[in-house]
Amino acid sequence: MTTTAPVAGTDLYRAHFEALSADGAPAWVQSLRADAFLRFAARGFPGPREEAWRHTNVAPIAKAAFARAEPGGTVAAERLRQLDFGGAFTGWELVFVDGRFSPALSSASTYDGVRILSLREALATHGDQVRAHLARLAPPDDADPFRTLSLSLLEDGAFVELSPGVAPTAPIHLVFYSTGDPARPAATHPRTLVLAGRGSHATVIETYAGAEGGLYFTNAVTEIVVEEGARVDHFKLQREAEGAFHVSTLAVELHRDATFSDHNVCVGGALVRQHVEARFAGTGGDVALFGLSIGDGTQHHDTHTVVDHAVPHCTSRELYKGVLGGRSRGVFHGKIVVREDAQKTNAHQSNRNLLLSRHALVNSTPALEIHADDVKCKHGSTTGQLDPLALFYLRSRGIGEQEAKSLLTYAFASDLVSRITVQPLRVALEAFLHHRLPASPTEAAS
Amino acid sequence: MLDIKGLRASVGGNEILKGLDLTVNAGEVHAVMGPNGSGKSTLAHVLAGRPGYEVTAGSVAYKGRDLLSMAPEERAREGVFLAFQYPVEIPGVSNVYFLKAALNAIRKHRGQPELDAMDFLALVKEKSKVVDIDDSLVKRPVNEGFSGGEKKRNEIFQMAILDPALAILDETDSGLDIDALRIVAGGVNQLRSSDRAMIVVTHYQRLLDYIVPDFVHVLVDGRIARSGGKDLAKELEAKGYEWIEREVAAR
Numbered sequence: 001m002t003t004t005a006p007v008a009g010t011d012l013y014r015a016h017f018e019a020l021s022a023d024g025a026p027a028w029v030q031s032l033r034a035d036a037f038l039r040f041a042a043r044g045f046p047g048p049r050e051e052a053w054r055h056t057n058v059a060p061i062a063k064a065a066f067a068r069a070e071p072g073g074t075v076a077a078e079r080l081r082q083l084d085f086g087g088a089f090t091g092w093e094l095v096f097v098d099g100r101f102s103p104a105l106s107s108a109s110t111y112d113g114v115r116i117l118s119l120r121e122a123l124a125t126h127g128d129q130v131r132a133h134l135a136r137l138a139p140p141d142d143a144d145p146f147r148t149l150s151l152s153l154l155e156d157g158a159f160v161e162l163s164p165g166v167a168p169t170a171p172i173h174l175v176f177y178s179t180g181d182p183a184r185p186a187a188t189h190p191r192t193l194v195l196a197g198r199g200s201h202a203t204v205i206e207t208y209a210g211a212e213g214g215l216y217f218t219n220a221v222t223e224i225v226v227e228e229g230a231r232v233d234h235f236k237l238q239r240e241a242e243g244a245f246h247v248s249t250l251a252v253e254l255h256r257d258a259t260f261s262d263h264n265v266c267v268g269g270a271l272v273r274q275h276v277e278a279r280f281a282g283t284g285g286d287v288a289l290f291g292l293s294i295g296d297g298t299q300h301h302d303t304h305t306v307v308d309h310a311v312p313h314c315t316s317r318e319l320y321k322g323v324l325g326g327r328s329r330g331v332f333h334g335k336i337v338v339r340e341d342a343q344k345t346n347a348h349q350s351n352r353n354l355l356l357s358r359h360a361l362v363n364s365t366p367a368l369e370i371h372a373d374d375v376k377c378k379h380g381s382t383t384g385q386l387d388p389l390a391l392f393y394l395r396s397r398g399i400g401e402q403e404a405k406s407l408l409t410y411a412f413a414s415d416l417v418s419r420i421t422v423q424p425l426r427v428a429l430e431a432f433l434h435h436r437l438p439a440s441p442t443e444a445a446s
Numbered sequence: 447m448l449d450i451k452g453l454r455a456s457v458g459g460n461e462i463l464k465g466l467d468l469t470v471n472a473g474e475v476h477a478v479m480g481p482n483g484s485g486k487s488t489l490a491h492v493l494a495g496r497p498g499y500e501v502t503a504g505s506v507a508y509k510g511r512d513l514l515s516m517a518p519e520e521r522a523r524e525g526v527f528l529a530f531q532y533p534v535e536i537p538g539v540s541n542v543y544f545l546k547a548a549l550n551a552i553r554k555h556r557g558q559p560e561l562d563a564m565d566f567l568a569l570v571k572e573k574s575k576v577v578d579i580d581d582s583l584v585k586r587p588v589n590e591g592f593s594g595g596e597k598k599r600n601e602i603f604q605m606a607i608l609d610p611a612l613a614i615l616d617e618t619d620s621g622l623d624i625d626a627l628r629i630v631a632g633g634v635n636q637l638r639s640s641d642r643a644m645i646v647v648t649h650y651q652r653l654l655d656y657i658v659p660d661f662v663h664v665l666v667d668g669r670i671a672r673s674g675g676k677d678l679a680k681e682l683e684a685k686g687y688e689w690i691e692r693e694v695a696a697r
Contacts, residue, residue, distance in 0.1 A: 388497065393534040396494050397548035397608065398522035398555070407547070411538030411587075 009062035010041045016068045016153050016187070026123055028131055029154065036140045037152035043145045052143060055331040055363045056273050056302040061245050066187035066217050069098035073179040075211075080105060083175055083209050083239075086431075088424035091170035091203075092116050094158050097177050099188030101156050113163035113200075116172055119191055122159035129161060133193055137223040137251035137279075144275065146247045150189040150221045157191035160204060164227075167201035171422055175207045180214020180241055192222040196230040196258075203233045203422060208248075209268070210241035220248040226258040228282065233261045235425060239432075240268035242297070249275040254314075256282030263420055264291040264303070264320075265429060267436065272301045278316065279308040280342075291320035292416040294436060295328030295360070302331035307349075309342040309375075316346070321416055322353040323409060324360035335367040338375050345375040353383040354412050356405070410434075447472045447643045448493075448513075448612060453504035454668075455492045462488040464668030465504070470612070473640040477654055477679060478647045480665030481687040486647045487531060489665070490616040493645075494528035495521050508612065522548070523555035525611030529601040529618050536588040541600065542570065544588050545607050552608060573606040577633035595626035602633040613637070614645045619653035631656030651683040666694045 017037045021030070045062035046053040075097055081087050094116060095105035101118035115126065122130050140148035158174045176190045196202050208218055218240060226232050232252075240246045246269040252260050262276060278287045293301045307316045322330040332351045353362045366379040386408050394404035410433060417433065420426040448470040455463040462485045470476050480486050492499045493506065495518035506513040513521060536544070549569075550560040561569065570584055577599040589597050598618055605613055615634065619627055634657050638644065646657055654662070654676065662678040663670045664687070671694045672678065682690075 387534070390534045390536050392494075392496050392518060393530065393536070394544070394548075395518040396496075396522055396528050396530075397544070397604065398519050398551040399544075399548050400519050400551065401517065403547070403551075404519075407539055407544075408536070411536060414538035 009045050012065060013037075013149060013153065014041070019068055020153065020155060023155065026127060029123060032135060033152050033154055036148050039140050039142070040145055040148040040152050043142050043148065045145055052304070052333075056271075056300065058247075058271070058273070060271055061217055061247070064185060064217065064245075067184050069100070069186040069188050071098075071100055073098040073100075075105065075177045075179070079211075080175070080177075083177070083207050084173070085424040085428040088427065089171075089173060091173055093173040093175065094118065095175045095177065096156065096158070096190055098179055098186060099156055099176075099190050111166075111168050111170075113166035114168050115159070115161040117159045119157035119159045119193065120155070122193075126159065126161065129195060130159060130193060133195060133223065133225055135223075137225070137253050137277075138221050138249045144249065146219055146273075147221055147249050150191065150219050150249075153189045154191055155189065157193070160192070160194040160202065162196050162200035162202050162230075164197040165199045166197070171203035171205055173205045173207065175209070176218065176220065178210035178214055178216040178218060178241070178244065180210045180216035180244060182213065182215045185215040185217070187217040187219060189219045189221070191220070194222070194224040194232065196224070196226050196232050198227045199229040200227070201231045203235075205235040205237070205422065205425060207237045207239065208246060209237075209239045210244050212241060213243070214241040215243045216241070217245040218247070220246075222248070222250045224250070224252045224260070226252065226254045226260050228256045228258060230255075231259040233263075233421070235263045235420065235422065236265065237425075237429075238264070238266045238268055238272065238274070240272070242268065242270060244269050246272045246274075248273075250277065252278040252287070254278065254280050254282065254285035254287065257284040258282065259286045261288040262290065263416070264289070266291065266293040266301050266303065267432070269301070270299060272299070274303045275306070276303065277306040277308070280311050280314040283311050283313040285314040287314070287316040289316070289318040289320070290416055290419055292413055293320070293322045293330060294413070294433075295322070295330055296325040296436075297328060298326065299328045300331075301328070302333075304333045304335075306335045306337065307347060309336070309338040309345040309347060311339075312341060312343045312345065314342070314345060316348070318349040319416070320351045321413060322351075322362055323356065323413060324353065324362055325356040327357070327359045329360070330362040332362070332364045332381075333367065334365070334379065335369070336377060336379070338368075338370045338372050338377065340371040342372045343374040345372060345377070347375070347377045349379040351381040354409065355383060355385050356409065447509060449507040451505050453489075453492070453506060454502045455488060456500045456502055457488060457498065461502070462668055463492065466665075466669055468663065468670060470643045470645060472611070472643050474661065475638065475644045475646060475657065475659045477659035477662045478645060478665055479649065479651075479662060479679065479682060481691065482649065484665040485668045486649075486665050487616055490528055490614045490645070490647050493614055494518060494526060519551070522608070523552045527605050527608055527610030527613045529598075529605060529613065529615045531617040531620055533589045533592075533597040533601055535590045535592075537590045539588050541584050541586060541588050545570070545604060548604075549607055569607060573603060576606040576636050577602045577629055579603045594621040595623070595630075598622060598626065598630050599633070602630055602637075606633065606637060611641065612643050612645070614647065616647045617649065618646070619648055619650060627653065628656060651679045654679045664690050666691055
């Protein structure tokens with residue numbers, strides 16, 4: 001481990017890595033970690049001159065002296081209830097506090113053909129399945145050293161496996177909570193692996209949150225394999241503490257006739273970078289990626305998507321919306337790759353941004369790489385302000401200026417909210433938006 | 447109710463209204479006619495308080511108060527209503543929610559209790575008869591995907607719900623076929639009352655066959671060039687606007 005001099009900013013994590021060496025993980029996991037750590041130490045954090053990181057400077061993360069998260073963190077029942085959509089949620093729930101599975105807070109139920117475990121437990125009981133897929137879709141990657149770091153410090157997370165044909169109606173909710181003691185900011189690297197067997201159907205929700213006023217760094221990686229004819233509806237609620245850093249990767253592989261949807265709600269955190277990647281490994285696949293990002297103050301929200309049409313006859317749709325107030329900054333980079341053989345591809349991407357302040361800024365970059373000729377690909381990006389005429393129309397009917405602005409902002413986001421089919425989640429999100437948009441309506445959506 | 451004196455207003459640095467005088471009393475219906483570009487719509491928007499429409503001189507007293515110092519929402523709450531020539535589409539906000547928010551803002555301003563959902567829906571049901579508006583339109587997002595006629599009906603429907611003291615109808619007849627025009631005008635006529643004043647802005651005399659005005663004013667180059675009774679509209683129909691424009695030029 002001492003062969004090369006570490007790149008600046010990586011040294012700190014050596015101690016985290018070494019502390020893991022005696023955690024009892026299987027030898028193959030130890031070896032994955034070791035290879036990843038070497039790679040991370042040699043690569044270091046990305047710099048602002050790198051193209052993929054041009055708009056997002058991760059220096060605040062690289063320079064911060066994050067500690068290893070200590071065990072024993074807790075979350076108050078009342079707070080958990082908030083994250084649990086006001087207690088309205090019914091389904092499986094795994095709760096992780098500071099990166100560690102908390103059996104006492106989790107309410108696992110059993111269902112034939114569904115395995116929902118902590119990753120640590122799965123390593124012991126379902127080692128073969130985990131080994132076959134772990135870090136396969138999101139391997140160490142010099143273009144994104146965060147996932148390399150994540151693997152080198154792999155400790156716990158969630159494992160979800162559905163047997164072929166199983167379609168539980170209850171959603172699976174994974175809660176990653178950080179206590180974020182400002183006196184000792186810690187980093188966690190939660191990892192989720194979802195394996196949806198042939199013809200199965202699962203709804204998976206990930207919530208990332210932390211204590212109010214907390215300082216911490218979440219570096220999450222989620223890998224989802226959607227086997228032939230299976231369907232996974234994935235939701236992610238990023239509602240980290242205001243001062244928190246959040247970097248994540250969601251990597252999805254779709255086999256023949258598989259369907260995947262992602263609904264990404266990004267509202268928290270000081271500095272946030274998310275990667276969403278979907279790759280078609282079989283024909284007839286369908287991907288729908290939706291994202292709603294709401295930034296205020298000095299928040300920085302960056303979403304990078306890659307949809308890889310590696311095979312013919314697949315469909316992808318992307319709709320990402322940003323609402324930016326204050327001095328917040330938004331970044332959207334959407335890449336669509338259509339490989340040479342991927343004829344009859346249908347790919348659609350749209351990014352729409354609403355700037356609520358003159359000081360807010362957004363960078364939107366669509367990137368299409370099309371190597372096949374018989375395809376339909378469309379992309380569009382718009383950034384604008386609230387329509388002054390619509391604002392006047394509402395005010396001319398007696399609605400106050402602030403309420404009219406909230407109403408129009410809510411209306412901008414409403415189509416993404418109304419797409420959320422998990423009812424308690426949608427209701428909670430509506431309530432959250434009302435809270436975030438002062439004097440806004442409670443029943444505006446038609 | 448409304449007393450406009452020497453009103454001058456500019457849009458984008460161009461002076462459109464150049465010293466306009468007009469007095470409107472409760473119970474009266476005034477038609478404001480004029481050629482394109484004479485300032486009819488500008489007058490309507492200035493009265494409603496549209497941002498960017500800059501008043502440079504003159505005064506507007508409404509119920510004895512300075513209308514020009516009020517924000518658009520305050521004017522609405524005080525009973526001013528503008529039926530838009532081009533009603534705005536607002537995707538994601540249902541008509542019924544929008545109207546309830548508007549009505550309750552107005553009621554609150556008047557010191558009346560807010561209407562609950564039940565009472566509001568009863569009111570909607572009653573007022574939807576005024577312009578025969580379909581229930582499905584009421585529930586749809588504001589004006590989104592409405593036909594031209596449906597949008598205009600929706601304006602009059604809103605007027606019926608909000609019950610203004612001063613209604614300004616900006617080219618409510620534009621883009622309507624004769625059947626739609628009859629329905630919309632019929633709705634307006636039902637809303638005529640002794641305590642409500644109306645200003646009907648129109649380019650064509652046609653509308654005034656259905657909404658018969660008490661007074662007709664002809665606007666030319668930002669000023670009222672001539673005022674008269676309902677027969678003035680007929681005269682304009684026969685002679686066209688050039689006749690008055692020539693008169694103004696000769697002054």
